[in-house]
């Protein structure tokens with residue numbers, strides 16, 4: 026029987042690496058795309074900067090050649106985060122945020138969509154955040170980017186349904202990775218905002234570092250890859266699923282008041 030084939034973006038470390046390993050341990054022929062090889066095994070890494078369309082073209086061309094023009098699962102995980110007050114965030118930082126998390130993800134989703142539509146089968150899993158539905162103060166651009174990712178996943182899922190292709194957006198809360206250290210932060214205006222930028226971002230960083238392991242996320246992603254049908258949305262962790270339930274039942278103003286109390 027032919028091996029299942031997968032591509033994971035942002036696989037050099039963190040969640041992407043854990044997903045790569047989980048799939049490989051379960052018999053998948055899997056390739057990891059990222060700018061650096063990180064901890065990926067030799068021969069399983071394809072260099073790719075998802076914000077550079079030439080690099081994306083080349084990486085997918087090489088990946089498809091190596092996977093015999095077949096992908097069962099594409100995991101769109103590569104991403105980064107920025108923080109700061111919206112009014113003081115430098116233009117290059119918020120453009121970069123959207124360039125990586127939205128346009129870079131879109132470039133890779135397009136590759137997966139074309140191939141899977143033709144093969145009439147496949148799954149695209151977008152790694153998103155609870156920030157998509159709970160907009161985080163002082164992380165407005167990150168939240169906006171992940172809200173866009175959710176919408177892309179949902180709309181693409183409808184477009185591709187007649188072709189047998191499914192999409193799912195996986196909304197994560199805190200995961201202990203280098204994401205926290207890699208965040209691009211600006212504290213400009215913190216004096217005007219009464220120290221709220223610093224305190225909100227520190228609180229977030231602390232809870233990220235106490236968060237779940239990337240392996241737990243990888244387990245959830247693997248289960249999505251093998252179940253008979255994927256849900257459109259998946260929240261990982263029982264406590265986080267409860268937050269998802271709260272989102273559905275709380276009036277918007279109550280939800281925003283609560284977010285303000287915690288992170289405002």
Ligand SMILES: NC(=O)c1ccc[n+]([C@@H]2O[C@H](COP(=O)([O-])OP(=O)(O)OC[C@H]3O[C@@H](n4cnc5c(N)ncnc54)[C@H](OP(=O)(O)O)[C@@H]3O)[C@@H](O)[C@H]2O)c1
Pocket residue numbers: 034035036037038039040041058059060061062063073074075076102103104105106125129152153154155197198199200201202203204205207233236
């Ligand atoms: N950690 C959390 O608490 C958390 C919570 C919710 C959602 N998420 C989401 O989970 C995903 C993975 O995050 P993580 O926690 O694993 O972070 P991480 O440890 O910092 O890993 C990020 C990965 O993305 C890759 N990447 C970044 N920019 C890239 C680019 N331009 N082109 C190609 N690859 C790029 C990095 O590889 P290179 O640097 O080698 O390119 C790396 O492999 C992200 O989408 C993030 O938004 C994380």
